[in-house]
Amino acid sequence: MDQDKLIAPKRHRRVTAQDVAEAAGVSRSAVSRAFTEGAYLDEEKRERVRDAALKLGYRPNALAAGLQGGRSHLVAIFVGDMRNAYDTEVVTRLVGALNAIQKWPILIDGGGLSSVKEAMGEVLRYPLDALILRSGSMDPAIARECTKLHIPVISSGRVLNHPQIDNVCCRNAQGSQAAAQLLLDRGRQNFGYIAGPLGYSSSSARQDGMMRALAAAGLAPVAIEAGDFTVESGFAAAERLFERARLDALLCANDAMAIGALGAARARGIDVPADLSIVGFDDISMARWPGINLTTVCNPIDIYADKVVELLSARLADPEKPSDVAYIDTHLVLRGTH
Amino acid sequence: MDQDKLIAPKRHRRVTAQDVAEAAGVSRSAVSRAFTEGAYLDEEKRERVRDAALKLGYRPNALAAGLQGGRSHLVAIFVGDMRNAYDTEVVTRLVGALNAIQKWPILIDGGGLSSVKEAMGEVLRYPLDALILRSGSMDPAIARECTKLHIPVISSGRVLNHPQIDNVCCRNAQGSQAAAQLLLDRGRQNFGYIAGPLGYSSSSARQDGMMRALAAAGLAPVAIEAGDFTVESGFAAAERLFERARLDALLCANDAMAIGALGAARARGIDVPADLSIVGFDDISMARWPGINLTTVCNPIDIYADKVVELLSARLADPEKPSDVAYIDTHLVLRGTH
DNA sequence: CACGCCTGTGCACACGTGTTCAGATACCCG
DNA sequence: CGGGTATCTGAACACGTGTGCACAGGCGTG
Numbered sequence: 013m014d015q016d017k018l019i020a021p022k023r024h025r026r027v028t029a030q031d032v033a034e035a036a037g038v039s040r041s042a043v044s045r046a047f048t049e050g051a052y053l054d055e056e057k058r059e060r061v062r063d064a065a066l067k068l069g070y071r072p073n074a075l076a077a078g079l080q081g082g083r084s085h086l087v088a089i090f091v092g093d094m095r096n097a098y099d100t101e102v103v104t105r106l107v108g109a110l111n112a113i114q115k116w117p118i119l120i121d122g123g124g125l126s127s128v129k130e131a132m133g134e135v136l137r138y139p140l141d142a143l144i145l146r147s148g149s150m151d152p153a154i155a156r157e158c159t160k161l162h163i164p165v166i167s168s169g170r171v172l173n174h175p176q177i178d179n180v181c182c183r184n185a186q187g188s189q190a191a192a193q194l195l196l197d198r199g200r201q202n203f204g205y206i207a208g209p210l211g212y213s214s215s216s217a218r219q220d221g222m223m224r225a226l227a228a229a230g231l232a233p234v235a236i237e238a239g240d241f242t243v244e245s246g247f248a249a250a251e252r253l254f255e256r257a258r259l260d261a262l263l264c265a266n267d268a269m270a271i272g273a274l275g276a277a278r279a280r281g282i283d284v285p286a287d288l289s290i291v292g293f294d295d296i297s298m299a300r301w302p303g304i305n306l307t308t309v310c311n312p313i314d315i316y317a318d319k320v321v322e323l324l325s326a327r328l329a330d331p332e333k334p335s336d337v338a339y340i341d342t343h344l345v346l347r348g349t350h
Numbered sequence: 351m352d353q354d355k356l357i358a359p360k361r362h363r364r365v366t367a368q369d370v371a372e373a374a375g376v377s378r379s380a381v382s383r384a385f386t387e388g389a390y391l392d393e394e395k396r397e398r399v400r401d402a403a404l405k406l407g408y409r410p411n412a413l414a415a416g417l418q419g420g421r422s423h424l425v426a427i428f429v430g431d432m433r434n435a436y437d438t439e440v441v442t443r444l445v446g447a448l449n450a451i452q453k454w455p456i457l458i459d460g461g462g463l464s465s466v467k468e469a470m471g472e473v474l475r476y477p478l479d480a481l482i483l484r485s486g487s488m489d490p491a492i493a494r495e496c497t498k499l500h501i502p503v504i505s506s507g508r509v510l511n512h513p514q515i516d517n518v519c520c521r522n523a524q525g526s527q528a529a530a531q532l533l534l535d536r537g538r539q540n541f542g543y544i545a546g547p548l549g550y551s552s553s554s555a556r557q558d559g560m561m562r563a564l565a566a567a568g569l570a571p572v573a574i575e576a577g578d579f580t581v582e583s584g585f586a587a588a589e590r591l592f593e594r595a596r597l598d599a600l601l602c603a604n605d606a607m608a609i610g611a612l613g614a615a616r617a618r619g620i621d622v623p624a625d626l627s628i629v630g631f632d633d634i635s636m637a638r639w640p641g642i643n644l645t646t647v648c649n650p651i652d653i654y655a656d657k658v659v660e661l662l663s664a665r666l667a668d669p670e671k672p673s674d675v676a677y678i679d680t681h682l683v684l685r686g687t688h
Numbered sequence: 689c690a691c692g693c694c695t696g697t698g699c700a701c702a703c704g705t706g707t708t709c710a711g712a713t714a715c716c717c718g
Numbered sequence: 719c720g721g722g723t724a725t726c727t728g729a730a731c732a733c734g735t736g737t738g739c740a741c742a743g744g745c746g747t748g
Contacts, residue, residue, distance in 0.1 A: 026704085053726075054727090075704080076733085077705055094442040104432040124447075303616060379737085395697095
């Protein structure tokens with residue numbers, strides 16, 4: 013009956029539960045039970061099965077398990093642009109947090125990809141446990157499509173208003189309002205702002221926060237320029253600002269651009285922080301590097317990742333629960349540039 | 351016959367090929383063939399199937415496909431420590447390159463994980479198309495275990511001597527030899543070196559390269575200290591070096607530590623590059639930031655990622671091919687610190 | 689017409705697992 | 719000893735797909 017197998021042994025067949033069963037002298041069901049918590053199986057037999065499995069190098073095939081049971085334990089992380097330092101750090105923490113709860117993250121980098129939509133379509137062929145969006149400029153249509161497939165979506169960094177999408181978002185306005193207040197208290201009056209690209213809710217919310225603090229002091233920003241969240245664009249935007257106006261305070265939509273601005277200020281011989289205060293947003297790891305030492309608004313990454321995982325677990329436990337928005341508090345980190 | 355389904359409709363059943371078949375009035379096989387390139391199927395019928403599929407939101411289940419056919423299209427990337435800037439950049443490019451060829455990378459971060467071995471064991475339950483190691487200090491036992499499961503392993507950054515493991519590695523010694531020669535030509539004589547942790551082949555190879563260049567000039571390094579590849583450790587190591595000796599040239603095992611050293615030099619009032627040359631290794635994106643502008647040895651990341659994917663494709667095409675080592679050439683990037 | 693070739697189709701199997709179901713065995717209690 | 723219960727076990731099914739196989743028909747050629 014096993015003729016065919018003997019005649020044409022498959023290239024490199026995976027060790028299967030059947031093989032272990034034969035080696036241990038039990039039924040295949042018993043093998044399955046030996047690896048399932050809380051299943052009825054004689055202890056002695058279970059041990060025998062595990063020994064045989066170890067010897068043969070057997071591992072239950074996750075594809076088959078996922079096909080049969082409910083969960084695949086795969087989670088897709090869609091990240092808008094992995095060349096962005098903050099996004100990268102968030103992804104790093106997310107990967108760690110997911111690994112820790114035995115969920116396996118599949119990464120899709122929108123920044124390095126021409127046909128994002130197509131890639132998403134391919135990945136959605138896997139019955140994902142969840143999809144995590146990490147991106148300020150995600151096409152909401154994709155998110156909607158996922159909810160149609162009944163896979164949980166968690167949006168990070170941007171609140172998507174949809175009954176089935178959970179969100180994690182930091183209090184952007186509050187953060188930059190506090191930053192502006194800090195500089196106001198220090199006596200600064202001529203504010204500049206380096207914004208992110210249009211359409212990023214985080215950037216505009218942060219700008220609003222600053223405006224609110226300035227308005228309360230009867231002020232308005234002297235000049236505003238926009239970058240694309242990169243260091244280089246921050247450098248360029250700062251140069252344009254310095255050309256246009258004489259500032260003593262400069263707030264930036266994120267740390268990377270603040271670091272660029274810091275470089276531009278130094279190149280121009282402006283003394284930071286004596287003549288100019290620069291404050292970033294996010295508190296990426298480079299902000300604390302010697303030689304940068306940036307004063308910034310901390311957007312606590314660990315808490316961020318933990319919250320995402322927490323929301324994910326809750327959603328998996330109860331798929332029908334109402335959607336949730338977790339707001340993360342920021343706090344000022346006073347270093348050397350304010 | 352479908353009573354049970356009607357009585358107890360599964361929570362949210364995925365749309366299956368059977369559903370599409372019924373909607374389009376064809377057999378289930380026809381649906382499968384409609385999505386398979388090069389399968390015999392009437393063009394008109396294929397179109398009908400695709401219409402129905404689109405309407406129902408059907409996607410062939412990748413788990414089932416992977417179970418049945420050979421490939422799962424999943425690739426695991428094991429990265430030693432995602433908090434390392436260079437590793438992160440490599441991973442980013444790898445993710446992009448894999449996405450582009452429709453392979454879906456599962457990330458495992460050794461740095462954020464207590465039980466790496468266990469995590470690897472869990473992930474190996476998926477029949478991976480390949481495993482990519484990105485780490486200087488990977489336990490070779492894990493790699494060996496993978497080859498036993500007959501899944502291709504590609505090691506990046508460290509050459510593993512195993513008949514079934516492909517490798518991508520840059521010419522470390524050549525790179526730092528050239529860097530040392532650059533500084534020798536500039537008239538430097540008192541060399542210091544900041545090494546990585548013990549057991550990282552890349553660090554020791556880079557040190558060897560420097561030694562070779564110095565020896566050829568009848569010199570030897572004045573002082574050597576070690577860090578752990580982080581900026582902070584580079585800062586600390588440089589301070590120890592400055593305490594011990596008067597240097598005019600400082601080579602570092604990677605860019606992050608060089609950036610730390612640069613900060614330490616500036617904090618101490620040392621003029622770089624007038625009194626001290628600092629050269630890093632890797633050319634991470636921060637090396638070109640204004641305010642850092644680090645002279646370094648470029649370890650070209652794009653080529654790196656492309657080579658990995660190239661080796662991967664070759665290995666998948668012919669699993670029995672002899673193992674290969676792709677050496678990547680480095681080149682000096684002259685900026686402002688030499 | 690006979691024959692072979694090419695295109696198109698449905699049936700049935702294999703992939704490897706978790707779990708249900710019914711049956712078997714051991715055990716305790718009245 | 720009978721019967722109920724708790725524990726254990728194997729057969730069978732479902733999960734959803736890709737594909738080999740057999741077959742059907744159309745068409746061109748001798």
